[in-house]
Amino acid sequence: MMKTGLYEDVHYLRTESRLLGIPLTFYVYAVDGLLVDTGPASQREDIIPFLERSAIREVALTHAHEDHCGLAAWIQQNLDVPVYLHEALHAEVGTDARLPLYRKLAWDSRKAFTPRPLPEVFRTPKYRFEILPAPGHTPDHVVLWEKERGWLFTGDFFLGVSQVVAFRGEESGRSIDSLKRLIALGADTLFTAHAGVLTEGTRHLTRRLEFLEELRGKVHELRAEGLSDRAIARRLLPRRKLITLISVGEWSTRHLVRGL
Numbered sequence: 001m002m003k004t005g006l007y008e009d010v011h012y013l014r015t016e017s018r019l020l021g022i023p024l025t026f027y028v029y030a031v032d033g034l035l036v037d038t039g040p041a042s043q044r045e046d047i048i049p050f051l052e053r054s055a056i057r058e059v060a061l062t063h064a065h066e067d068h069c070g071l072a073a074w075i076q077q078n079l080d081v082p083v084y085l086h087e088a089l090h091a092e093v094g095t096d097a098r099l100p101l102y103r104k105l106a107w108d109s110r111k112a113f114t115p116r117p118l119p120e121v122f123r124t125p126k127y128r129f130e131i132l133p134a135p136g137h138t139p140d141h142v143v144l145w146e147k148e149r150g151w152l153f154t155g156d157f158f159l160g161v162s163q164v165v166a167f168r169g170e171e172s173g174r175s176i177d178s179l180k181r182l183i184a185l186g187a188d189t190l191f192t193a194h195a196g197v198l199t200e201g202t203r204h205l206t207r208r209l210e211f212l213e214e215l216r217g218k219v220h221e222l223r224a225e226g227l228s229d230r231a232i233a234r235r236l237l238p239r240r241k242l243i244t245l246i247s248v249g250e251w252s253t254r255h256l257v258r259g260l
């Protein structure tokens with residue numbers, strides 16, 4: 001169900017897509033004219049009125065997954081505001097995304113758009129958002145940090161404390177290094193794309209770090225015993241997940257083990 005709200009000075013829209021009846025939640029954030037991620041094209045009927053109400057002047061994208069930039073092309077064509085994205089992803093988003101069926105069903109297509117390179121800092125009339133690299137979920141993922149307010153916009157860097165499957169190519173080992181850097185910031189609030197607004201931000205990041213370090217320790221022990229990634233995944237994460245089936249292996253326990 002769609003919902004809008006305000007946390008401190010950050011406007012948010014919670015919207016829900018469905019994949020085979022499973023709800024998929026997405027949060028879009030607008031603060032002082034800056035939009036952080038556009039949300040998926042499938043939710044355009046909820047998101048477009050929110051964008052129009054929020055008087056967006058610029059758009060920062062945390063990474064190029066279709067649920068985060070699915071409306072970037074629409075925004076460029078209709079609102080005439082700049083869209084910023086890590087330069088390494090510009091070639092990828094310059095053509096329409098070719099997505100596996102389940103992602104198309106979940107989030108709809110992502111049309112080609114022409115972003116500008118991310119600046120080091122976004123300055124809005126009231127705030128200053130630093131762009132910080134946060135590799136893990138994807139290699140070029142970034143987060144936005146507003147130091148005075150203690151706000152951290154995390155995109156998909158933080159999906160939850162624990163995890164049983166990872167996306168193909170996800171580098172969970174690098175997430176550990178990124179988490180250590182982000183914990184040092186002392187964030188009060190996390191604005192996450194799928195889990196909403198989380199107070200006590202640093203506590204969530206710390207619990208996430210503890211979870212990943214513990215799992216990595218177990219992976220390394222089993223690897224030292226000579227087990228393959230597949231065997232380690234079966235031992236540590238034995239329950240088969242529906243998403244592995246639906247995504248034809250794009251999400252799996254094995255990717256998590258390999259990434260660690």
Ligand SMILES: [Zn+2]
Nearest residue numbers: 063065137156
């Ligand atoms: Zn993502």
